[in-house]
Amino acid sequence: MIKIAIFGVGLIGGSLALCYKGKPGYTVVGHSPNPKSVEKLLKRGVVDFATTSMAEAVDGADYIVLCVPVGMLETYLQQLVKLPLKPGCIITDVGSTKASITESAAALQLGGAYFIGGHPMAGSERSGVEAATSHLFENAFYVLTPADGTPPEAVQRLGELLACTKAQIIEVNAREHDEIVGAISHLPHIIAVALVNQIRGYDATNSLYRSLAAGGFRDITRIASGEPIVWRDILVNNREVLLRLLRDWNGEIARFIGLLEQSDGDGIAAQFRDAGEFRSQLPERRKGMITSLYDIYVDVPDHPGVIGSIATLLGNERINLSNIHVSESREDVPGVLRLSFRNQEDADRASEVLSRQYAVHV
Numbered sequence: 147m148i149k150i151a152i153f154g155v156g157l158i159g160g161s162l163a164l165c166y167k168g169k170p171g172y173t174v175v176g177h178s179p180n181p182k183s184v185e186k187l188l189k190r191g192v193v194d195f196a197t198t199s200m201a202e203a204v205d206g207a208d209y210i211v212l213c214v215p216v217g218m219l220e221t222y223l224q225q226l227v228k229l230p231l232k233p234g235c236i237i238t239d240v241g242s243t244k245a246s247i248t249e250s251a252a253a254l255q256l257g258g259a260y261f262i263g264g265h266p267m268a269g270s271e272r273s274g275v276e277a278a279t280s281h282l283f284e285n286a287f288y289v290l291t292p293a294d295g296t297p298p299e300a301v302q303r304l305g306e307l308l309a310c311t312k313a314q315i316i317e318v319n320a321r322e323h324d325e326i327v328g329a330i331s332h333l334p335h336i337i338a339v340a341l342v343n344q345i346r347g348y349d350a351t352n353s354l355y356r357s358l359a360a361g362g363f364r365d366i367t368r369i370a371s372g373e374p375i376v377w378r379d380i381l382v383n384n385r386e387v388l389l390r391l392l393r394d395w396n397g398e399i400a401r402f403i404g405l406l407e408q409s410d411g412d413g414i415a416a417q418f419r420d421a422g423e424f425r426s427q428l429p430e431r432r433k434g435m436i437t438s439l440y441d442i443y444v445d446v447p448d449h450p451g452v453i454g455s456i457a458t459l460l461g462n463e464r465i466n467l468s469n470i471h472v473s474e475s476r477e478d479v480p481g482v483l484r485l486s487f488r489n490q491e492d493a494d495r496a497s498e499v500l501s502r503q504y505a506v507h508v
C-alpha cells in the first residue's frame with residue numbers, strides 16, 4: 147500500500163487527494179491543524195483518513211505533499227523533518243513559486259527523505275476542498291524543480307506517482323520557473339486585481355459601471371477573485387521578479403498612452419495584431435494543455451438543462467466527454483458549446499448523435 151500524506155487539503159490538495167482516493171494500492175491521509183476541517187474532510191470522503199497530528203500523518207508515508215499557502219511551506223518542511231520519516235520518503239509541494247522552497251529544502255537535513263519541488267499549472271479562482279476535482283490537472287503541465295544532486299530515481303518515482311493526475315510532467319530550474327510563471331500567472335493576477343479595483347472606484351459613484359460590465363471585463367478579471375492569502379503569499383514570495391515585470395508593464399501602458407496622445411491609430415492596430423498573432427499560438431483549450439483533444443461545436447438554445455440533456459445523449463451512447471466549454475452565455479443569445487473528446491472516433495460519434503437534435507459544427 148502506498149501512503150500519501152497531504153498537508154492543506156484545499157483546492158489543490160483536495161484535487162490531488164481525489165486522484166488517488168479509492169484507487170487500489172493507495173491510502174490518502176489528509177492533515178489539518180483544525181479538528182473541524184479534519185471532520186469535514188472525512189465527511190466529504192476526499193481522504194481515507196484525516197488527522198490534526200503531523201506525526202500521525204507522516205508515519206510510514208511514502209509521499210508527503212505540502213499544499214498549504216506558499217508562506218507556510220518552509221515552516222511545514224522544518225517541522226516535518228524533525229519527525230521520523232520513512233526512509234526514501236519523497237516530500238514535494240505544490241506552491242506557485244519554486245525558488246525559495248527548493249533552496250530552503252536544500253539547506254535542511256532531510257535524513258533519508260528527498261525534497262522535490264512541484265507546481266501543477268492548473269487551478270482556479272475558487273478555493274477550499276469544496277472546489278476540488280479529480281480532473282483538475284488533466285492535460286496540464288506539472289512542473290518539477292529537483293535541486294542539483296537529487297537522485298534521478300527519486301524524481302522518476304515522483305513522476306510515476308503523479309501519472310495518476312494525467313498531467314504532463316516537466317522539469318524546470320526553480321529560478322527560471324519563478325521568472326516565467328511570474329510573467330504568465332502572477333503578473334496577470336496583479337493586473338486583474340488592479341483593473342477591478344480601478345473600476346470599483348468609478349462604480350462607487352455610478353453603479354452603471356457594474357451593470358454594463360460585460361464579457362470583456364469578466365474574461366480578463368475572473369482571476370481577480372483568487373484566494374487573498376494564497377495570492378498574498380505568492381506575490382510577496384516572488385517580489386523581485388514581479389517588481390521587474392511591473393516596471394516592464396508600466397512601459398507597455400506608457401506605450402499606449404503615447405499612441406493615444408498621438409492619435410496613432412495604425413500603432414494601436416499594430417499592437418492588437420501582434421498580440422492576436424501571439425495569442426493564437428497559445429495552447430487554446432486549457433492552461434498548460436498539451437495533448438490534442440478532438441472538438442465539435444454545438445449551437446444550443448439558451449434554456450436551463452440543455453447541457454444536461456447533451457450530456458445524457460452522449461452518456462446513453464457511452465461516449466466519453468473530456469471537456470465542455472460554453473463559448474457564449476449572454477441571456478439573449480443562443481450559446482455555442484465546445485465539446486472535447488479524446489479521439490476522433492468519439493468526436494465523430496458525438497457529432498452524429500447530437501446532430502439529430504442540434505446544429506453541430508466540426
Ligand SMILES: NC(=O)c1ccc[n+]([C@@H]2O[C@H](COP(=O)([O-])OP(=O)(O)OC[C@H]3O[C@@H](n4cnc5c(N)ncnc54)[C@H](O)[C@@H]3O)[C@@H](O)[C@H]2O)c1
Binds near residue numbers: 154240242
Ligand atoms: N489556486 C490555484 O490556482 C493554484 C494552482 C497551483 C498551485 N497553487 C498552490 O497551491 C497551494 C494551495 O493553494 P489552494 O489554491 O489549494 O488554496 P486553498 O485555500 O484552497 O487551500 C489551502 C489549504 O491550506 C490550508 N491552510 C491555509 N492557511 C494555512 C495555515 N496558515 N496553516 C495550515 N494550513 C493552512 C487551508 O485550510 C486549505 O486546506 C498554494 O501554495 C498555491 O500557491 C494554487
Ligand SMILES: O=C(O)C(=O)C[C@]1(C(=O)O)C=C[C@@H](O)C=C1
Binds near residue numbers: 242266270271
Ligand atoms: O485558472 C486559474 O484561475 C488560475 O489562476 C490558475 C493558475 C494560473 O495563473 O494559470 C494560478 C496559479 C497557479 O499557481 C497555477 C495556475
